[in-house]
Amino acid sequence: MRALMYDSYGDADVLYFKTIRKSKPKPGEVAVRIHAAGVNPVDWKIREGMLAAVFDIKFPAIPGFDLAGIVEAVGEDVSHLTPGDKVFGYIRHDKVHQGAYADYGCFKADQLAKIPDGLTMEEAASLPIPALTVWQALLSFAGVAPEQVVLIHGGAGGVGSIAVQAASHFGAKVVSTASQENLSYVIGLGATHAFDYKSPHYWDDLARAAPQGYDVVWDSVGGVTLENSYPLVKPGGAIVSLNEPPLDAICQARSIRGYLAHALPNAAQLEAIAALIVDGQMTLPSLQIIPFEDAVDAMRQSQTGHMRGKIILKME
Numbered sequence: 420m421r422a423l424m425y426d427s428y429g430d431a432d433v434l435y436f437k438t439i440r441k442s443k444p445k446p447g448e449v450a451v452r453i454h455a456a457g458v459n460p461v462d463w464k465i466r467e468g469m470l471a472a473v474f475d476i477k478f479p480a481i482p483g484f485d486l487a488g489i490v491e492a493v494g495e496d497v498s499h500l501t502p503g504d505k506v507f508g509y510i511r512h513d514k515v516h517q518g519a520y521a522d523y524g525c526f527k528a529d530q531l532a533k534i535p536d537g538l539t540m541e542e543a544a545s546l547p548i549p550a551l552t553v554w555q556a557l558l559s560f561a562g563v564a565p566e567q568v569v570l571i572h573g574g575a576g577g578v579g580s581i582a583v584q585a586a587s588h589f590g591a592k593v594v595s596t597a598s599q600e601n602l603s604y605v606i607g608l609g610a611t612h613a614f615d616y617k618s619p620h621y622w623d624d625l626a627r628a629a630p631q632g633y634d635v636v637w638d639s640v641g642g643v644t645l646e647n648s649y650p651l652v653k654p655g656g657a658i659v660s661l662n663e664p665p666l667d668a669i670c671q672a673r674s675i676r677g678y679l680a681h682a683l684p685n686a687a688q689l690e691a692i693a694a695l696i697v698d699g700q701m702t703l704p705s706l707q708i709i710p711f712e713d714a715v716d717a718m719r720q721s722q723t724g725h726m727r728g729k730i731i732l733k734m735e
Contacts, residue, residue: 420438420439420440420441420521420522420523421436421437421438421521421522421711422436422437422438422439422481422520422521422522423435423436423481423482423483423520423521423711423714423715424436424437424479424480424481425466425478425479425480425482426478426479427478428466428467428468428471429466429467429468430467431463431466431715431718431719431722433466434466434714434715434718436712437479441523442517442524442525443492443494443525444492444493444494444497444525445494445525446494446495446496446497447494447495447496447497447527447528447529448493448494448497448525448526448527448528449490449491449492449493449494449497449500449506449525449526449528449531450490450491450492450493450523450524450525451486451488451489451490451491451506451523451524451525451526451531452488452489452490452491452522452523453486453487453488453519453521453522453523453524453734454487454488454489454540454541454544454733454734454735455486455487455488455540455541455543455544455708455731455732455733455734456483456485456486456487456519456520456521456544456711456731456732456734457483457484457485457486457519457544457545457546457547457548457549457729457730457731457732458483458714458717458718458721458729458730458731458732459484459485459548459549459577459721460721460722460724461484461548462482462483462484462518462520462718462721463482463718463721463722465482465515466482466718474515475513475514475515476514476515476516477514477515477516480515480516480518481516481517481518481519481520481521481524482515482518482519482520482718483518483519483520483521483732484509484510484511484518484519484547484548485507485508485509485510485519485544485545485546485547485548486507486508486510486519486524486526486544486547487505487506487507487534487540487541487543487544488505488506488507488540489503489504489505489506490502490503490504490506491523493528494525494528497528499528500528500531500533504533505533505534505540505543506531506532506533506534507531507532507534507540507543507544507546507547507689507693508526508530508531508532508547508684508686508689509530509547509548509551509682509684509685509689510524510526510527510530510531510684511527511530511684512526512527519544520711520714520732522711522734527684529684529686530684530686531686532686532687532689532690532693533690534693535690535693535694535697536697537696537697538693538696538697541706541708541731541733542696542703542706543693544731545577545703545704545706545728545729545731546689546692546693546696546703547682547684547689548578548682549577549578549581549704549729550581550688550689550692551682551683551684551685551688551689551692552578552661552680552681552682553578553581553582553585554585554685554688554691554692555680555681555682555683555685555688556637556659556678556680557569557582557585557586557635557637557659558585558589560657560659560676560678561634561635561657561659561676561678562657563585563586563589563590563591563634563635564589564590564591565589565590565591566590566591566592567590567591567592567634567635568591568592568594568629568631568632568633568634569586569591569592569593569594569633569634569635569636569637570593570594570595570596570625570629570633570635570636570637570648570651571583571586571593571594571595571596571605571610571637572595572596572616572636572637572638572639572640572644572648573596573597573639573640574593574595574596574597574601574605574608574610574613575597575598575601575604575605575728576639576704576728577704577728577729577730578639578661579595579605579637579639580604580605580608580704580705580728581701581704582637583595583605583608583609583610584608584609584701584702585701586609586635586637587608587609587610588609588695588700588701591634591635592611593609593610593611594610594611594612594613594614594625594628594629594633595608595610595612595613595614596613596614596615596616596621596625597613597614597615597616598615598616598617599615599617602614602615604705608702612628614628616644622647625651626651629651631653632651632652632653632654632656633651633652633653633656634652634653634656634657635652635656635657635658635659636648636651636652636656636657636658636659637659637661637680638658638659638660638661638662639660639661639662640662641660641661641662641663642662642663645658645660645662645663645665649665649669649670649673649675650673652673652675653675654673654674654675655674655675656675656676657675657676657677657678658670658675658676658677658678659677659678659680660677660678660679660680661679661680663679664677664679665677665678665679704728704729705728705729706728706729706730706731707728707729707730707731708731708733709730709731709732709733710732710733711732711733711734714732717730717732
């Protein structure tokens, strides 16, 4: 089987392809022939050592957490999946070691959901981390509800595009930011207002769009964007950040809640999100499908941070 691997922390130059032996599933695991894998920013951040305090790693490591494929074999104590099932999921081991950037792998069965009719492998592989991050942060933590006003920074990205739709689907008024060329895209996803983050009046526009303040602010940028977002949140509201934890002192002083967004594997939540998409209540982010042999370039592109939607590696 082919796998993309790296032996030490570093930039994309540390990556290499290698043919390795297939393993057999342990109890509680299934062996999956991987057809598609999602590329997420967390993949290159782990590779560069930026998240060493959060993700333990065992070298050589295969990157990637989001996958879709077909079950080839099942281990002991697995009853809900059988060979031939089409599955997708956010796969996590105790250590970053055997990831999704490969033709094949053995993964925990309870982290995988069946792909419903109406979703392709590539579409299913685009969902796990973005969809679970949004579901768990916006809904479980922030409690987005009807009539609330929600600000989504970076609404055109792979995670942001799902965040815009989820907040809108659950009844909130959504304000989003994006580049000029993506403003109409985020409006199409359900935002009622969209502002160009390069405009000199950017922050004034955001304040005028919600004069009473935002119930929830979702920040996928960090730095100055996070710093300038605190005053936009109304007392009792919440600020969710993807890149750095909101400062407790500022949150307490403003009587708001802060949360560093992260995803946990959850097959039941993935099934619920996939059902919304199949039913037409939400749409998938724009997908850029890239052959597996170009995976190194795909990771470099993801690292630029300037793209619409989600990059997907197609194994076959």
